[in-house]
Amino acid sequence: MGLGTGIRLGAATLAALVLIVTGCGKATPTPVSSTTTSVSPTSTLATTTSGAASTAVSGTTSTTSKPTATTATPSTATGAPFGELRVVLSSMAGEVLYPTALTCAGRQDLLSPMFDTLFNLDGSKIAPGVVERWEASPDGLTWTYYIRKGIKFHDGSELTATDVKFSIEDSTRDRFTTVMKDTLARVDVLDTYSIRIVTKFSEPFFQFLSSFYCPNFSLVIPKATYERNGYDAFVGKPVGSGPWRFARRVPGDMIQFEANANYWGQVPAFKSLSTILAPEESTRIAMLRTGAGDMADVSVEGAVSLESAGLRSVGMNPVSIGVELLGAYESKAAGMPISDARVRQALSLAINRNDIIKTLFSGKAIPSAPVWMSEIHEENVDIAYWLDQAAKVYNRYDLSAAKQLLQAAGYASGFSIKLTAFPVGGSVSLPKLAEVVQGYWKAIGVNAEIIPVSDYGTIRPYVNVLQSDRMIGQAMAFRATTRPNTPDFLNAYLHSTKGSQALLGKAFPELDRLLDVARTEINTAKRKATIDQIIKMAADTNVILTVAQVPAMVGLGSEVDDAGFLNSRTAHILQYANRMKHRK
Secondary structure: OOOOOOOOOOOOOOOEEEEEEEOOOOOOOOOOOOOOOOOOOOEEEEEEEEOOOOOOOOOOOOOOOOOOEEEEEEEOOOOOOEEEEEEEOOOOOOOOOOOOHHHHHHHHEEEEEOOOOOOEEEOEEEEEEEEEEEEEEEOOOOOOOOOOOEOOOOOOOEHHHHHHHHHHHOOOOOOOOHHHHHEEEEEEEEOOOOOEEEEEOOOOOOHHHHHHHOOOOOOOHHHHHHHOHHHHHHOOOOOOOOOOOEEEEEEOOEEEEEEEEOOEEEEEOOOOEEEEEEEOHHHHHHHHHHHHOOOOOOOOOHHHHHHHOOOOEEEEEEEEEEEEEEOOOOOOOOOOHHHHHHHHHHHHOOHHHHHHHHHOOOOOOOOOOOHHHOHHHOOOOOOOHHHHHHHHHHHHHHHHHHHHHHHHHOOOOOOEEEEOOOOOOOEEEHHHHHHHHHHHHHOOOOEEEEEOOOOOHHHHHHHOOOOOOOOOOOOEEEEEEEOOOHHHHHHHHHHOOOOOOOEEEEEEEEHHHOOOOOOOOOHHHHHHHHHHHHHHHHHHOEEEEEEEEEEEEEOOOEEEEOOOOOOOOOHHHHHHHHHHHHHO
């Protein structure tokens, strides 16, 4: 698929991604005790989904009994797997091969070949994964999951409800994230292939926390294997049930996997998968050109270069990119430039977003809505309205007004600020964006010192200024891959206690209250009205300066074919490695 035709701009193209950002600490995790509780299954008054994709809980109810799970059977590629698929990555996100020890992007980039998720997504709707059928009570407090039979872990043991319970509970520890800990009341094992989850409050989007596009709480690990071998041994040789099994790792260089010929889903066409770290885009492009690599994440500019050399590129889902201003409302930021609302507005007004779309992204990007919103959120947000507001208010370009605001704030001669930048899967252009923003800010007298880091995991512990003061008063080039769970998505960036970034600190208690209301509201109209208030409050602060939605580009070598599969998919190519074919 060429660059010119590989990007669709409708809602289907913007199907859910993810960056809810979770903890990235490397302390040795010890999962919570997971004692199996036997509970007799009962009929449930529920909203039921059986195989078909579904959205969040609604008011429709029906009395149902437990469906019968089917047995998983491998979907094999034509012939036995052969050859090696070499995927060249800009970042390996910390290389800690344990589900709850990585950010969302890390799980998608490194762990998705090895581990299955509880749910997949079909566009913006939940679809079966390890969980093939499910029921939800009308109040959104109780969920019953029916596990697909016949799934085997790589060590030969069977995946059962006990493993699912163990994996969900492992994600409730404080050091990773508070979302599941705050939500989950308990998990009961009903029988070998079903569990019942009880939440502390109504959570109509609960399943999205365990979905394919941001697998925060859904990668299933074998309980018995983990407890028998311990954390260190498991990280050294992780065991999942995904389409690829772990083979070996050279830290800071590569990770190699072998095809799982007994996989219950699509069996890989390639016998082995190698992920190779190459931070420099020129190196990744050279590897594709010389045949040393088969797939690589590239920028739009890099994709144009590949096509000029006769190779192919594919446009995956757009990701929202921009700049975040950290700690603006913290007391320790008093006296710093970004603590002044006029300065933050000036920094936004100085960025010519239309020019960035035309030049840096060759006209292939599209405008962005405030607070990282995109069309994937259309069930909960009037995106057309907010795109219009962005064009008229939040994302407009006015250099003269920016200079006047700085003068009024006492910074007529400008000031200096640190601007952190890093590559990340699906958005390798963030360092280049930082350079462009640096130039725009210089035009109003602001000297941005770019601080390059290897990946987001390097600075993740310092972004939340309520937990660390290291980055207070600084800026950060960032990208937010989207997902349809809008309330949880907004929580991640804005909530003072339940979010991973807490960009507004504790300055807006009413915003925290609205976020809690939106997360638990079952009525769609009421939820949309609440979310509109949240977006307006957050956008008015100018701590998130959205710039554009940019397609995540994948360069393809001469020996591999995506058969059109990658187009309009999530921005992390390793999630689809088992779908790649040999080019004929």
